Amino acid sequence: MKNRGPTTSDSAVGREIRQYRRSAGMTQKQIASMIGVTGAQLHRYETGSTRIAASRLIAIANALGVRPDTLLATAAASHPGQDNVVSSLAGNSSEEIVELIQMFGNISDPRHRTALVAVARMMTTQATQRSGTEEPS
Secondary structure, eight states: OOOOSOOHHHHHHHHHHHHHHHHTTOOHHHHHHHHTSOHHHHHHHHHTSSOOOHHHHHHHHHHHTSOHHHHHHHHHHTSTTSOOHHHHHHHHHHHHHHHHHHHHHTOOOHHHHHHHHHHHHHHHHHHHHHHTOOOOO
16 A cells, blocks of 8 residues: 555544544543543544554553454445455454554564565465455555
8 A cells, every 4th residue: 555644444443433432421632641642633533534553543442441453343344345354353363463453563663563564465465366366455
């Protein structure tokens, strides 16, 4: 993915955050304070105008008392035409997904993050080619 701007998935995650925050009876300012951002920044997350880093998503989920994959599942389901990775893996390995997100969030060196994403992309491409399906766009 070359476009680094927010996507429909970012908007879907933001809507989930807003829904859980409102259900908890909390304000944007309260959640923002808990995760170390401004109320305006949390608003941008909720509207999908700003992408959320994995470590920040975990912090938001913790503040809301939900698992990070809960916030991601709807976003994955709302992305038509692509494999629903989170939902398809959520059955037996949701703990692994959460652990992977947490570990990725703890990688402080951006070069290491980029390298890890490149390896994952390579592995996905190889698996897609072996199965004879098209590579995801």
